[in-house]
Amino acid sequence: MVTITIKDVAALAGVSVATTSRVLSGNPATSADARSRVHAAVAELDYRPNAQARALRSTRTHAIGLLVPDVRNPFFADLAHTVEQAALVHGFVTLLGNANERKDQQDRYLDNLIARRVDGIIVAPLGDGSGSIRSVVGREIPAVFIDRTIEGIDLPSVTTDSDTGIREAVDHLAALGHTRIGYIAGPQSTSTGRERYASFVRAAGDRGLSLDPALIVFGDFQPESGSAAVRTLLALTEPPTALLVADSPMAFGAIGAIQKLGLRIGTDVALVSFDDIDWLALLDPPVSVIAHSVADMGRIAVEMLRTVIDGGRPESVRLPSRLVVRASSATPVDPSRSR
Amino acid sequence: MVTITIKDVAALAGVSVATTSRVLSGNPATSADARSRVHAAVAELDYRPNAQARALRSTRTHAIGLLVPDVRNPFFADLAHTVEQAALVHGFVTLLGNANERKDQQDRYLDNLIARRVDGIIVAPLGDGSGSIRSVVGREIPAVFIDRTIEGIDLPSVTTDSDTGIREAVDHLAALGHTRIGYIAGPQSTSTGRERYASFVRAAGDRGLSLDPALIVFGDFQPESGSAAVRTLLALTEPPTALLVADSPMAFGAIGAIQKLGLRIGTDVALVSFDDIDWLALLDPPVSVIAHSVADMGRIAVEMLRTVIDGGRPESVRLPSRLVVRASSATPVDPSRSR
DNA sequence: CATCAGCTTGGAAACGTTTCCACTTGACGC
DNA sequence: GCGTCAAGTGGAAACGTTTCCAAGCTGATG
CATH class of the missing domain: 3.40.50.2300 (Response regulator)
Structure with missing residues (x-):
């Protein structure tokens, strides 16, 4: 690994290391002559300043x-x-x-x-x-x-203020006649997992929907937990008619599991997912989402x-x-x- | 921003900077006593070595x-x-x-x-x-x-040796009776774009399929170019009955465009995409892919x-x-x- | 008892920059 | 012609490490 330092550049340009450094860091206290000679030397040597040394001295890493x-x-x-x-x-x-x-x-x-x-x-x-x-x-x-x-x-x-989106989703599902909404929650060790869970419980409660604890399954934001949650929820004696999923990877798992059960989202079980991920709109039927920018x-x-x-x-x-x-x-x- | 250096650690531990450095970098030439005192000092000060200085001296950044x-x-x-x-x-x-x-x-x-x-x-x-x-x-x-x-x-x-997968795909489509396969190619400025294009042309030629240049559209590996390609290809007077797409983002665009035209993949137009991306298997119908590890x-x-x-x-x-x-x-x- | 090997240690040089400081130069106003 | 000033410059210190080198200590060896 060939190593070229500012000294080499300075020597080739015929100026001091200090001046070279000033030219390279855009310090205005340099002459046009010095600038052009340094730049020429830099180009000729394909010199790249050592970011470590630079950061060490200047305490800025960019x-x-x-x-x-x-x-x-x-x-x-x-x-x-x-x-x-x-x-x-x-x-x-x-x-x-x-x-x-x-x-x-x-x-x-x-x-x-x-x-x-x-x-x-x-x-x-x-x-x-x-x-x-x-x-x-x-x-x-x-x-x-x-x-x-x-x-x-x-x-x-x-x-993201999940509250508005989740409330809209719950209202929307309630308006369609759903009274038992299953919620596939994120891990309670994350703030988003906790917030969305709280929002859901609050919104469902406000709408007078079932708060049956069996309707809430906690996942880990990963696909497998979405699949597992669907298997649990749809095996209930009184299964939910709609599902709300706290993120898209779990929605991926959930949708896969629903398909595997021979069911169809939309008609057999309604589904709304958090996160507006592109492919969710390509599915048949396209998936409703809670979007944020x-x-x-x-x-x-x-x-x-x-x-x-x-x-x-x-x-x-x-x-x-x-x-x-x-x-x-x-x-x-x-x-x-x-x- | 509080800044703690190896000197502070050395001082607190009551050893020299050199010894401290040795302990920290796992040099065996240290006494158990020195090690424990240095580690205690590090913990107390929450010391983190400066990676810049370290790399500058050792020429290794890890x-x-x-x-x-x-x-x-x-x-x-x-x-x-x-x-x-x-x-x-x-x-x-x-x-x-x-x-x-x-x-x-x-x-x-x-x-x-x-x-x-x-x-x-x-x-x-x-x-x-x-x-x-x-x-x-x-x-x-x-x-x-x-x-x-x-x-x-x-x-x-x-x-990836795209040749085998693409040949399998072309053979497979040919066996189903497709003679006009549309190919949505990647940019020819990338090696994968060029290779897959060449593989396709070779495989299609070997099978005696149409090599009508209108069947090949060049995209840029991004979704929009996939959509545009579909619009072009399906508007031909003799449109292809199958599509092969060189990467998944373009496949995303292509599938969206096909849906928008009111057509259905699989029955109206066959589709195979490069890259085994998870959601492609969730679509209805699931999408055939050329997979690589x-x-x-x-x-x-x-x-x-x-x-x-x-x-x-x-x-x-x-x-x-x-x-x-x-x-x-x-x-x-x-x-x-x-x- | 002197010598020696093997550990362990500390001082100081080095890594490649930036930046402080002091210096030279030429222009300017008086 | 003199002091003042700004612009440009170079030497050298500093940034926080690692590592070379020399040296101190211990206990064993002859």
Whole structure:
């Protein structure tokens, strides 16, 4: 591995290391002559400044860390994409970490981001406030929560207000005559899992729908738990006529399980999923979803993080969610099936 | 931002900086006493070594870069996930970059990875051999190609042999009576786009199927181009009775367009897509795919990169692809429609 | 008792930058 | 012609580590 340093550039350009550095970092205190000679030398040598050395001295890395719980979840893949693009505009490169829905891996990535001295961290956290997230806060590393939060950890956040969307969904299903709605919940160790669960219980209660505890199954935001939940729910002696699912991977599992049982969504059992993922609209029938804006979320998170980096203290933001009705939840309940 | 250095740790532990460093990097030349005192001090101060300084001195970052063309493509999201997990096992953290199918962003990320002095780079490249990829090779930075390659750039690679899968698909469709197969190709600026196109033409020719140039439409691996291709192909005076699509995002667009035309895949037009993406199996009818192993690809790429980092020169690997038949291509051609 | 090997240790140099400081130069106003 | 000033420059210190080197200590060996 050939290694070319600023000294080589300085020597070739016939100026000092200091001047070379100034030219390269855009310091105005340089002559046109020096600039052109340095640039020529850089081009000739294909010189790339060593980011480590630069960061070591200047304490700025121009990098931010983004930690998501699961890159394979299209919602987070999208989020990664928008955050990255937004960061790029401001000259930040994004280091993407995937916690794989596991606290130990989250901690490992956080430690790594701390060690790399990123300028800031955007994290969709899991777990409680223990572990490395404590260190982030303790060192006052600029950080914001995205999508999820952790109770007791006081960081600015941009989240979705699931309440509106879930209420709309419950009202919509109730209007179609559903009285027993099954809810496939996310893990209660995540803020989104807890919030959506609470929203559902509240909305169902307000509408006077059944709050039979058997209608609520807790999953882990992964496909397999969605399948398992469907098998449990539809095997009840009084099965639900509609299902509300707390995220799209579980919806994927749930739909697969429903198909395997020889049933059809929409007609046999209504279904509404959280997260407006593209392929959900391609299914037959297309799946109703609770949508929220990934693009806004990513952009705002970067904006907020920049504010924190610059010493500000931004207000947390809650983005709205809304129901998008499609055919998977358009059929009124067949009165012959209700009891 | 509070900043704690190895000096603070050394002072608290009552040993020298050198000893502290040795303890922290696992150098065996340390006493049990020193080890325990240093570890206590580290815990008390919540000390995190500065990765920049460490890398600057030791020229090892324990980081690898992974550059994919599009994180939102589930194939690459999966790939990112497997690479990351495989790398983690060997103590490497993965910096994931998303080129967004744009050469300028690819170059930008490559520059960044070079500047960060990652220990190695895994890249699914786009474009020709110009730009920053040249610098990677020129500096002899350990690197391997994954999924795609670039002609004229001599790096070890792990790719898919699309030929077998595409031939199986063409044979399968021909056996069902299809003589006019439409092919929605990937961009010819990528190696996978070119290879799959060549495989298709060869397989169709061998089977004596129509090679009408109107049956081949070039897309850009993104959904919109899939939709556009379907509109073009199905508007032909002699439209194809089957479609083969070179990646799943284009298949997504294609299927959406077919639905919008009021047609049904499987019965009105057969469809086979490259990439075994989970939701393709959930559609009605489920979509036949040409599958290849993402897990193997990621694992092998990391293995190969480790070999290169250790000074070796691994052989390139080509993984097989195979057809998975589902209902979207199970119906024989209706003789009344053929001419 | 001197010597030696084997541990363990600390001082200091090095990694490649940025930035502080001091210096030179030429232009300007008086 | 003199002091003042701004612009440009170079030397050297600093950033936080790792690692080389020399040296101290212990106990065993001859």
